[in-house]
Amino acid sequence: MLKVIGVVGYKNSGKTTLTRALARELTARGHEVAVIKHSFHHLDLPGKDTTVLAEAVGQVGFISPQESGVFWKKSLSLENIIPYLQADIVLVEGFKAEKTFPKIVCLRGEPDDRDLFDGLTICAVEPADQVEGMALSSFERLRAPLLGRDEVARVADLVEAKAFKLPNLDCGGCGHERCYDMACEIVAGSGSVDDCISLQPATEVRIDGQLMPMNPFVSGIVRGTILGMLSSLKGFKKGKIEISI
Numbered sequence: 131m132l133k134v135i136g137v138v139g140y141k142n143s144g145k146t147t148l149t150r151a152l153a154r155e156l157t158a159r160g161h162e163v164a165v166i167k168h169s170f171h172h173l174d175l176p177g178k179d180t181t182v183l184a185e186a187v188g189q190v191g192f193i194s195p196q197e198s199g200v201f202w203k204k205s206l207s208l209e210n211i212i213p214y215l216q217a218d219i220v221l222v223e224g225f226k227a228e229k230t231f232p233k234i235v236c237l238r239g240e241p242d243d244r245d246l247f248d249g250l251t252i253c254a255v256e257p258a259d260q261v262e263g264m265a266l267s268s269f270e271r272l273r274a275p276l277l278g279r280d281e282v283a284r285v286a287d288l289v290e291a292k293a294f295k296l297p298n299l300d301c302g303g304c305g306h307e308r309c310y311d312m313a314c315e316i317v318a319g320s321g322s323v324d325d326c327i328s329l330q331p332a333t334e335v336r337i338d339g340q341l342m343p344m345n346p347f348v349s350g351i352v353r354g355t356i357l358g359m360l361s362s363l364k365g366f367k368k369g370k371i372e373i374s375i
């Protein structure tokens with residue numbers, strides 16, 4: 131299952147330095163790693179012709195002997211972009227308002243650092259020039275482990291163990307109205323990604339070969355009802371189930 135982790139912090143808190151070090155460490159461990167970075171500025175296109183073409187259309191793909199890419203002339207969501215990445219771990223730098231994956235907080239040692247703790251923090255990384263006591267005391271209150279900037283291997287261990295991504299559908303199928311509430315439970319250790327019915331393998335119902343459209347909630351009810359009935363029968367075992375009426 132895809133793992134996503136956020137690296138958040140205010141300006142000059144060392145987000146990019148940590149993201150790069152983490153990407154190198156996780157890649158060295160054999161993971162396929164991708165990074166998505168938040169930007170407040172217009173993106174530079176790689177060549178003049180691409181820029182001219184992008185003025186005429188909303189999407190441009192480009193391929194060179196060294197690089198490839200796709201440029202959209204609009205802002206897309208993380209859920210739109212992630213499927214294009216060939217990765218098993220995605221590091222998301224910035225995007226502190228996103229609430230569907232856990233985060234690492236880069237501290238500056240300023241009082242407003244505590245605003246970054248939204249219940250999704252798996253660890254915080256101390257400021258480059260530590261203000262004695264300040265970060266530690268906010269940190270103890272917020273109950274997340276504090277690691278040093280040079281402890282990249284320990285941060286990577288946490289990413290491997292705790293990263294996840296919920297679908298941002300807010301469908302209510304797990305008993306929570308928002309994915310954010312489910313994500314907080316997972317980070318706190320009282321929930322599991324397996325509780326998200328939208329991430330379960332698809333349940334399909336076909337009538338005369340035609341696929342019936344179902345939202346995740348209805349799909350979960352159909353799946354749960356059938357599994358509930360069949361699991362009490364002698365000889366039941368997990369696997370692909372086919373029912374014909």
Ligand code: SF4
Pocket residue numbers: 296297298299300301302303304305306307308309312325326327328329
């Ligand atoms: S079931 Fe999944 S998609 Fe639906 S609210 Fe819960 S976590 Fe979000």
